[in-house]
Amino acid sequence: MTILSGLRITECAAFIAGPFATMSLAALGAEVIRIDPLEGGLDYCRWPVTASGRSLYWAGLNKGKKSVSIDLRSAEGRDLAQAIITAPGEDAGMFITNFPATGWLDYEALKRRRGDLIMANILGNRDGSTALDYTVNCAVGFPLATGAPDGSTPTNHVLPAWDLLCGMTAATGLLAAERHRRRHGVGQLLKIALSDIALAVVGDLGFIAEVQINGDDRARHGNHIFGAFGHDFETLDGRRVMVAAVSLGQWKTLCKATGIAEAVAALEQAAGLDMAREGDRFAARDALAGLLSPWFASRTLAEAAARLDAERACWGLYQTFSELVHDDPRCSSASTLFGQVDHPGIGTTLTPRTPIDFAACDPVPPAAGPILGQHTDEVLLDVLKLSSGQVAALHDKGIVASAGL
Amino acid sequence: MTILSGLRITECAAFIAGPFATMSLAALGAEVIRIDPLEGGLDYCRWPVTASGRSLYWAGLNKGKKSVSIDLRSAEGRDLAQAIITAPGEDAGMFITNFPATGWLDYEALKRRRGDLIMANILGNRDGSTALDYTVNCAVGFPLATGAPDGSTPTNHVLPAWDLLCGMTAATGLLAAERHRRRHGVGQLLKIALSDIALAVVGDLGFIAEVQINGDDRARHGNHIFGAFGHDFETLDGRRVMVAAVSLGQWKTLCKATGIAEAVAALEQAAGLDMAREGDRFAARDALAGLLSPWFASRTLAEAAARLDAERACWGLYQTFSELVHDDPRCSSASTLFGQVDHPGIGTTLTPRTPIDFAACDPVPPAAGPILGQHTDEVLLDVLKLSSGQVAALHDKGIVASAGL
Numbered sequence: 001m002t003i004l005s006g007l008r009i010t011e012c013a014a015f016i017a018g019p020f021a022t023m024s025l026a027a028l029g030a031e032v033i034r035i036d037p038l039e040g041g042l043d044y045c046r047w048p049v050t051a052s053g054r055s056l057y058w059a060g061l062n063k064g065k066k067s068v069s070i071d072l073r074s075a076e077g078r079d080l081a082q083a084i085i086t087a088p089g090e091d092a093g094m095f096i097t098n099f100p101a102t103g104w105l106d107y108e109a110l111k112r113r114r115g116d117l118i119m120a121n122i123l124g125n126r127d128g129s130t131a132l133d134y135t136v137n138c139a140v141g142f143p144l145a146t147g148a149p150d151g152s153t154p155t156n157h158v159l160p161a162w163d164l165l166c167g168m169t170a171a172t173g174l175l176a177a178e179r180h181r182r183r184h185g186v187g188q189l190l191k192i193a194l195s196d197i198a199l200a201v202v203g204d205l206g207f208i209a210e211v212q213i214n215g216d217d218r219a220r221h222g223n224h225i226f227g228a229f230g231h232d233f234e235t236l237d238g239r240r241v242m243v244a245a246v247s248l249g250q251w252k253t254l255c256k257a258t259g260i261a262e263a264v265a266a267l268e269q270a271a272g273l274d275m276a277r278e279g280d281r282f283a284a285r286d287a288l289a290g291l292l293s294p295w296f297a298s299r300t301l302a303e304a305a306a307r308l309d310a311e312r313a314c315w316g317l318y319q320t321f322s323e324l325v326h327d328d329p330r331c332s333s334a335s336t337l338f339g340q341v342d343h344p345g346i347g348t349t350l351t352p353r354t355p356i357d358f359a360a361c362d363p364v365p366p367a368a369g370p371i372l373g374q375h376t377d378e379v380l381l382d383v384l385k386l387s388s389g390q391v392a393a394l395h396d397k398g399i400v401a402s403a404g405l
Numbered sequence: 406m407t408i409l410s411g412l413r414i415t416e417c418a419a420f421i422a423g424p425f426a427t428m429s430l431a432a433l434g435a436e437v438i439r440i441d442p443l444e445g446g447l448d449y450c451r452w453p454v455t456a457s458g459r460s461l462y463w464a465g466l467n468k469g470k471k472s473v474s475i476d477l478r479s480a481e482g483r484d485l486a487q488a489i490i491t492a493p494g495e496d497a498g499m500f501i502t503n504f505p506a507t508g509w510l511d512y513e514a515l516k517r518r519r520g521d522l523i524m525a526n527i528l529g530n531r532d533g534s535t536a537l538d539y540t541v542n543c544a545v546g547f548p549l550a551t552g553a554p555d556g557s558t559p560t561n562h563v564l565p566a567w568d569l570l571c572g573m574t575a576a577t578g579l580l581a582a583e584r585h586r587r588r589h590g591v592g593q594l595l596k597i598a599l600s601d602i603a604l605a606v607v608g609d610l611g612f613i614a615e616v617q618i619n620g621d622d623r624a625r626h627g628n629h630i631f632g633a634f635g636h637d638f639e640t641l642d643g644r645r646v647m648v649a650a651v652s653l654g655q656w657k658t659l660c661k662a663t664g665i666a667e668a669v670a671a672l673e674q675a676a677g678l679d680m681a682r683e684g685d686r687f688a689a690r691d692a693l694a695g696l697l698s699p700w701f702a703s704r705t706l707a708e709a710a711a712r713l714d715a716e717r718a719c720w721g722l723y724q725t726f727s728e729l730v731h732d733d734p735r736c737s738s739a740s741t742l743f744g745q746v747d748h749p750g751i752g753t754t755l756t757p758r759t760p761i762d763f764a765a766c767d768p769v770p771p772a773a774g775p776i777l778g779q780h781t782d783e784v785l786l787d788v789l790k791l792s793s794g795q796v797a798a799l800h801d802k803g804i805v806a807s808a809g810l
Contacts, residue, residue: 004585007584024577048632051619131719132719135719137647138645140724161562168573172429172576178584182587192762199735201564201569205565212752214453222561223548228451240543247447324607325613
């Protein structure tokens with residue numbers, strides 16, 4: 001038995017936040033039914049794509065889901081989709097969408113078909129206006145605080161962090177609502193705006209208070225870790241590492257591994273600082289980086305790594321995606337996080353499970369993304385209890401479609 | 406009634422992932438008890454700090470929690486902490502830590518006191534070795550793919566995205582385990598490694614398949630959105646905006662708002678491309694940005710915004726943290742996301758609630774972070790049912806402490 005065995009969630013969504021929420025729940029063993037229009041959703045061809053045009057992005061974000069393909073422009077198709085969303089079952093009746101919750105996706109309309117429906121609606125902004133990760137990120141301060149200290153133009157992130165965080169927040173919200181429904185019998189409409197995810201984090205991490213209480217606007221500090229010590233260094237053989245000393249223990253191990261303790265003591269005396277204090281380490285960051293640079297520059301990666309690891313200092317190696325995949329054992333079948341999975345029409349790739357291990361439940365095997373419409377018939381037969389004749393009629397009328405690569 | 410009314414979670418954690426997980430659950434109405442050593446945890450003075458040394462970071466990440474302060478070096482203090490973690494109650498017995506799960510934090514030891522304990526242990530790496538957001542991020546490819554296309558040194562992110570995502574993943578995992586316990590009566594040890602969070606996302610978003618199937622290593626594209634069209638532009642009055650056209654609809658509204666449709670048609674003909682296709686928009690990204698640059702450069706922000714909004718194009722303004730706080734109505738008391746909250750010893754600041762709205766539950770008011778030890782006596786009396794004499798004796802022996810600013 002897996003941790004979420006039995007739970008069923010339906011999805012009408014595209015891009016990252018919604019699909020990532022349900023992908024994460026499918027990876028915990030939930031049954032997830034993704035409903036798409038016959039030609040595929042807005043994200044069906046999203047890059048990166050294979051030479052034959054199959055989206056690696058779509059395959060990744062829909063792993064372990066059932067795909068149902070319906071003509072959502074037709075009234076009959078919409079009725080069918082509503083029927084799947086609101087199908088009976090104590091563990092069913094959960095729905096997520098990032099489309100406007102109007103028309104056939106209106107919560108009240110759906111609620112008339114199932115009174116205790118739990119529906120999560122992901123919005124751009126709280127007022128319903130559009131926003132994407134990119135147009136939220138620019139507004140919340142990070143791009144202007146990222147990159148070299150002497151730069152002035154913004155640096156966008158490549159990781160769609162707000163989308164991902166929004167997805168996991170939605171997953172948490174759905175499970176919280178399911179707990180509430182189980183106890184009190186009532187469903188729920190959840191609204192989650194992508195921009196609110198970012199705004200809340202800006203508050204949670206102290207950036208708002210930094211402006212309001214301290215009157216500070218966080219400056220660019222390049223690759224320095226704010227308020228502690230951490231920086232990147234180049235080794236003799238041209239590799240680059242990040243070292244971090246956030247706690248006093250990490251600072252001591254770093255000093256010991258690199259033998260800079262005496263030089264640090266001299267620096268402390270000269271500058272009137274105490275490097276046991278994180279703020280003083282940050283104040284002296286350039287001088288400290290200056291002490292460490294020659295140590296790394298005169299050692300190969302292997303030599304530096306051996307010393308750092310011997311003292312259990314905290315460090316990491318900069319790798320491209322390709323280096324990560326080819327060289328890092330954490331990103332290989334040697335880790336139980338991954339399995340080799342054949343994705344139909346794409347090929348076999350290293351595919352992650354959920355990053356959560358549950359000691360007392362069965363693990364969910366790493367799964368492929370579905371082919372568009374792969375589970376249309378299965379869902380119509382099993383969830384809606386249609387007869388095979390009814391399913392055939394829907395096909396004949398072009399209301400539904402099955403898998404085709 | 407709030408969505409998580411009744412649930413109780415104990416925390417022995419520091420920095421971001423663990424505290425953010427429980428902060429997020431406290432913001433949904435759960436009772437969260439954070440146990441710290443008498444002098445405060447490793448993150449008690451983490452920057453940013455006020456002039457008087459109070460951590461804005463700590464206050465933000467511990468909002469809405471109860472703080473209990475115990476001498477964890479003493480056997481009696483550890484016994485007390487174990488008693489709180491394993492206290493009875495159908496909705497209690499949930500615990501999160503990012504410390505090594507050994508000694509008094511060993512799962513088996515805790516399980517002997519409460520057989521159905523749910524415990525989430527956040528690790529650096531799966532093998533138990535140390536890793537921080539910074540030392541994970543460098544290894545998983547993003548810093549070398551971030552920043553100007555002609556750059557070669559890595560650009561670290563400022564947002565601790567992996568920590569935050571790890572925290573929300575832990576929150577989801579805890580609720581999944583609680584659902585399972587309610588149904589089957591069994592507790593659970595959850596293990597979640599920070600590096601696995603990042604590795605799984607690299608797989609989920611298609612980066613691993615891009616290497617393995619396509620043989621590509623994602624290049625740096627500066628502020629261009631990969632596989633679609635999106636870039637930043639400077640306005641006549643020196644402001645900077647990000648525009649994004651991920652879907653065909655967004656592309657059409659952008660063309661209409663900026664009047665570039667004819668020029669785009671000419672470009673399509675000359676280059677043999679079809680901008681209705683996202684991949685072609687990406688291939689022509691520099692030419693398209695070249696078409697749009699003069700449009701923005703010849704308009705003030707207000708003029709550009711009026712045109713973009715009239716067509717509902719998707720765009721955002723680059724803002725510093727200070728501009729966000731001072732100028733953006735989404736980041737103000739005008740939004741129900743925020744309230745003005747007095748944080749003891751710090752002052753009044755704009756403070757976020759949970760970004761999830763639950764239509765059929767009471768909202769949880771935005772909360773302050775506790776003072777260290779503020780709830781020690783309350784928890785000893787209410788959760789452990791000690792007598793006031795027993796609590797006084799623990800104070801006399803220096804085993805526990807109450808709030809002191």
